Amino acid sequence: MKLTMEGWWTVLHGFVLGLVFLLAFAGALMALGSLRHEWTPPEFARVLRRLKIRVWTVAVSAWLMVITGSYISYVPYRASSPASPKSKLLAVHDLAALHTFAMEWKEHVAWAAPILATALGFIVTYYSAELATRNDLRRAAMVLLVLSFVASVIGGVLGFLIYKAVPVL
């Protein structure tokens, strides 16, 4: 199977960046949740460095996902031609909700992910080691991370359903 340029962009947007986001999210959540000041200074410094890398990877991958999704993959999707995925979905009664519900939710809610992840990145970088002592800020950071994940997962799952119905190859 040979992919077109649009297909490659869709693969990058949904699969590559989505995978990077998922891996970084899991690592960041683990590091954030296990940040304890009982550790020895070298261990603590190592975990902190990993945490910062993972959190910023979450933020950068989330930005790249929404930018490639909105400005590259979305353009052929919503083209007015009858062959565009949007036209195909709207032409079939049973599939119309994949645009009117799935795509319309996905294209908006996904933008919350990079905004929240960037705020999280700032908090982790600015407070750094203090996060181990400040339970309120650490918990707030975890909530931001999870909400960013939820927004991305909504986009990812709905995107997968749309892609399954009208593949971009």
Next chain:
Amino acid sequence: MTTVPIEKPNGPALAAIVAASFGVFVLGLCTFLAELSAGILNALNWWPPVGPLVGKTSIAVIAWLVAWAALHPAWGRRELSFRVWWRVALGLLLIGFLLTFPPIFQIPRGKLSYRQGDPSCAYVSCSFSRKLTGPTPPRTSSSSPLSTAAPALT
């Protein structure tokens, strides 16, 4: 054991959190307002290939950055009530997320369809808003602008 003294106030963290929540809220608000009138929808259409999504998301990002740029210096050296501002942030996030949920932000679209007798109420939003507005009246012979724009899916 690593000793970490608390030296920095919580103001910068709350500025980042509240600003991000405000950005999400503005995203939801723009999404909802775009459904209220064709004028707003057209005003948000900054780049036709992508449509109004560009305007909505760009305004949200600008609002987030401006709010952050304003709050960070204002709260940078202050210790604020975490509980109060965290709740404000969660409230903004909740409203923002709800307003990006199609059955909610498409309510104006459903009402408009209802008023104009649009038959395309096979859409999820229309079936949802139909519960609020009542059954769709029978179609008239004159076709509305919406019925030509949206495919008849009944």
